[in-house]
Amino acid sequence: MSKAKKTLKQGAWIQLILVIVIIVFVNIIVSFISYRVDFTEDKIYSVSDDTRRMLNELDDIVYFQIYLDGNLPPDYRQLKIATREMLDEFHVISDKVQYEFINPSHSEDPKERYTIHKNLEERGLVADQYREDNEEGVKFARIFPGAIVTYRAKEVPVQFLQPERFPIPLEKRIDRAINDIEFNLSYAISLLTNEEKPPIAFIEGHGELGPRETADIMRALQDSYTVERVRLNEEVNSLTERLADDSGDYVINNKYESIIIAGPDSAFSEKDKFIIDQYIMYGGKVLWLIDPVFASMDSLSYSGATMGITNNIFLDDMLFNYGVRLNTDLIMDLIALPIPMVAGSTAGQPDIEFFPWYFFPLVASDTNHPVVNNIGAVKTEFVSSLDTIMIPGIKKTFLMSTSPYSRRLNAPVYINLNILDEEPDEKQFNENYIPVAVLLEGSFKSLYRNRMPRALAGSKEIAFKEYSKPTSMIVIADGDVIRNQFHYSQGYP
Template sequence: MKSENTVPVNKLSGPFNNRRNSLIQLLLGLLIVLLLNVIGSYIFTRLDLTSEKRFTLSPSTKKLLRETDDIIFYRVYLEGDFPAGFKMLSRSTREMLDEFRAVNDNIQYEFVDPYSSTDAKTRKDVFDRLQQQGLQPTDLNVRTRKGQEQQRIFPGIIVSYKGREIPLNLLEEQMGVDPGVMINNSIQALEYNLSNAIRKLSTSNKPKIAFIEGHGELSAMETGDISRALSDYYAVERIKIQGKINALTDRKEGEDGQYRTINKYKAIIIAKPDSIFSEKDKFIIDQYIMKGGKVLWLVDPVSASMDSIQTNDHTLGIT
């Protein structure tokens, strides 16, 4: 006779099996996460899911970072209460530096708030020091509870390497350009500017280049901007050839005891000459080029002087 209290075994075990299966799935999930963390500690990778690949460093930047053999320290003055645009610049700078550090952990940084001190004199001393170091201030109109107030910020970095340091101004300022566009341009230029600072600091033996004089070329004052820009990577000189055979070359003795003629300069720049070159000067430049020298000619396609137009019925042009 069958008992009325008997319950099928599968009905009793159903809830228990469900709980057991859930527990097993949970344990398997935790085990998978643990394994992924262990594997991730040995295999490092980053995925850039942005459409413009803003977090993908160029091969040249990666090569530069891998060759960095000592600590590069970026002291970033973009910490504080800023308008939205500068907050975005600050965040993008931090993200780019993190990308740099992912390639080489010699990259270190610190974000500093110039307004951290409550003492007005201390803040002024900080501002003066930053300007002396080469950071350019930017004045912002900030809305507060009291109304509009002017706030001075220093959107820049002091970069240090092996006892040397240089200023790096992050804001790409252009006359007549909308502030939002300037911020976006500055963000787009972050990789170049941050890596370029490393190039400047790591260049110890600068090759020499020279501006040629003596043929009505632009003066030192007129080429001041380009000279300063080039001086970050080259030792810039100004020379006159004046028919001197050794103006652009030197004779040096090699290991085999033989004397060879080598170029003094990596390149020469001839900026807007307005008079003819003597045959001897042309020969010297030709021999310099034959030995691998480079020449940058800065020549106006049209030479038009208002004085010559007023006094003559014609002028010169290059076609």
């Protein structure tokens, strides 16, 4: 059996890793802090300046309960030591940081252990299933490599080990977790102590994903942000506010720290593009979730076949100007999300089996950039590829890519469920790590530089800017990556 097929068979569990990871993207866009964890030769941590400032501002106890205690395997003991060292460093900076290590499996009563484990899972921690082979046979243990952090009446879970797209040795997973210790612990403190919620907005009016389709992510984001939905309607003040000073000049401020443009299917007018462009010029951050090719599972469910066609929403020139080109293709990948299909019947009841749907690639990161350093596999739906353009002063970082077993089909693409009945020709899946998401950082040039009428360009009220303040944006070639399913008959996502 080929390596691709083996990985494919092991991939069913990855379907649990769904859209929630996109929250990390939004958090980073809104308030990007570069966390660095360094080791000296003596393995002593140095805490970043940003973390030190946050710890020095603590006004109450932050309490960590770390569930890494007891008779742990060696790799997990290393993670425990690293966590304790980092928390000791935190405590030296601020005695408001306190902690304890707990063995969640200390009880000899199986019912009590089950109750404790279930409580931890309900509070957000995920257990590792550890297998140990010895002379006495095979022994299994449930280990909770994480913590519950409390501040006043609030708590958040911290998961040290994240699921991986491909099976990798535990040692490597532990190494990654140790490198992420400062980020994970500091981010938990930030979530708990941040009193002000920065405003962010979902853009509407161009066929974007609606409130029902984004209910899950909006609910999650509301823990940290004030989330609004905004229609531009070609109104220049929809994303910014203009205040005239005593001299008649205007002070322009953005209303939102970040905007999210998720899955539009209708054209953007030049006025709406101008509003977004100037929002960026004044330092606004954008999460672009764009489908270069439109394809729908709804059509497949009715007829078994559909076409993937170009989704012309007139944003190509805008994104190209900022440094990225979305390609009008669809990616197929052998490492893909399984979908349910009827494979027969038993006693009049349908037999449901799961088959990998190659148009739903599971993508992941091959970089150590802080944005994606702690993210496992991410589900996509009819995702496309993207390329970057050389723009002076703009830094590009590919964030997510496909597996080594991928291929691209140029639009229009004929899509048929019958491909599930056939063994894939692995020779056709010969493209490696096709990029699907990119981070752009720097000072961007306005799309409308040298295109504005002189009267408008010189208008004090418009206050046109040709170059942006330093800012950032993330572009993902999939408009459905944050979409949740919705039970229309039941009325809930």
